[in-house]
Amino acid sequence: MTVPPVLDPAVLESLRQLTPPGEPDVLKEVLQLFLDDVPARVERLRSAWQGGDAVAVQRAAHSLTGSAGNIGATGLLGVCRQLDDVGRAGDLSNAASLVAALDAELARVQSEIKSLIG
Amino acid sequence: MPSLRVLVADDEPVSRTVVGAMLKKAGYEVSFASDGDQAWQRLSGPNPPPIALLDWEMPGLAGPEVVQRVRAHDEQAPIYIILLTSRDSSADIVTGLKAGANDYVTKPANEDELVARVNVGARVVELQIALAERVRSLEEALANVKALQTLLPMCAYCKAIRNDQNYWEKVETYFHDHSGVSFSHSYCPNCYDRFVKPQLDALEDITEAQRRQKGR
Numbered sequence: 001m002t003v004p005p006v007l008d009p010a011v012l013e014s015l016r017q018l019t020p021p022g023e024p025d026v027l028k029e030v031l032q033l034f035l036d037d038v039p040a041r042v043e044r045l046r047s048a049w050q051g052g053d054a055v056a057v058q059r060a061a062h063s064l065t066g067s068a069g070n071i072g073a074t075g076l077l078g079v080c081r082q083l084d085d086v087g088r089a090g091d092l093s094n095a096a097s098l099v100a101a102l103d104a105e106l107a108r109v110q111s112e113i114k115s116l117i118g
Numbered sequence: 119m120p121s122l123r124v125l126v127a128d129d130e131p132v133s134r135t136v137v138g139a140m141l142k143k144a145g146y147e148v149s150f151a152s153d154g155d156q157a158w159q160r161l162s163g164p165n166p167p168p169i170a171l172l173d174w175e176m177p178g179l180a181g182p183e184v185v186q187r188v189r190a191h192d193e194q195a196p197i198y199i200i201l202l203t204s205r206d207s208s209a210d211i212v213t214g215l216k217a218g219a220n221d222y223v224t225k226p227a228n229e230d231e232l233v234a235r236v237n238v239g240a241r242v243v244e245l246q247i248a249l250a251e252r253v254r255s256l257e258e259a260l261a262n263v264k265a266l267q268t269l270l271p272m273c274a275y276c277k278a279i280r281n282d283q284n285y286w287e288k289v290e291t292y293f294h295d296h297s298g299v300s301f302s303h304s305y306c307p308n309c310y311d312r313f314v315k316p317q318l319d320a321l322e323d324i325t326e327a328q329r330r331q332k333g334r
Contacts, residue, residue: 014229015136015139018136018139018140018142018143018229019139020142020143026135026136026139029135030132030135030136030139033131033132033135034132036131037130037131037132038132059175062175062204063129063130063175065204065225066128066130066132066133066173066204066225066226067130067132067133069204069225069226070132070133070136070225070226071132
């Protein structure tokens with residue numbers, strides 16, 4: 001069984017295709033924005049979870065689904081959706097393992113991005 | 119045809135940038151807002167963009183709340199609003215459309231679908247602009263017709279008309295200025311018999327007299 005790619009190559013290619021002629025690469029810009037913006041959102045989610053605030057967990061997870069989906073980070077997107085669901089349900093009893101999975105997925109995506117944009 | 123302006127409101131920089139790049143590639147002029155309050159300010163301010171894409175969940179005002187406010191505000195030139203949502207349940211979609219949104223797109227947006235839906239919005243906006251222009255020119259025409267319908271003081275002898283500045287104008291001038299009508303001058307059969315024919319006869323008499331004088 002092959003391991004699915006951290007970042008969906010089809011999504012990356014379609015982002016590259018958005019670059020207007022003679023302008024900086026949109027793919028690079030978007031990946032850099034991800035590195036700059038997303039870790040703070042993960043931290044917000046973590047402190048919401050630590051504080052037992054299901055509504056804030058849902059909000060943070062929801063905002064992460066958008067960023068993860070847009071760069072084709074399929075694994076990360078899956079974890080964010082689950083956190084979105086548990087937050088919406090208001091039951092954080094199983095959130096610990098999801099938060100750990102979120103950290104692991106984010107680390108994979110970050111190292112993949114760094115290897116892509118240098 | 120100048121490119122239409124589109125506002126993209128989303129608190130996530132990644133989503134905002136991707137959606138913006140898709141629309142720029144499709145030829146739109148894109149501006150951004152990073153939360154609901156900013157979006158509302160932009161849409162309620164002077165010269166708002168005719169099309170807006172609003173994220174459903176944003177800090178400050180959420181997408182549907184911005185839509186409600188805009189709809190209570192924009193009677194003259196309605197803004198075409200598309201909600202961006204990762205909520206796919208029909209109950210949510212109904213909420214968004216009831217709030218006054220024209221359409222919705224699920225996130226992450228598929229480029230072809232997003233651009234196609236914004237193009238629909240652009241067609242609606244262009245149609246509205248064309249209709250507004252048509253109504254304006256019809257109203258203008260109607261105003262002219264009304265001006266002609268009012269009671270006109272006319273000289274009973276020379277048929278001159280007294281205009282609004284209390285000045286007597288020829289009937290041709292008056293109508294030309296008030297309705298754009300132009301006149302070509304001719305004569306009716308009665309006037310031909312009364313005025314033209316006697317003049318022509320007189321002219322013929324003179325010519326005949328001259329010929330006779332020369333021949334002598």
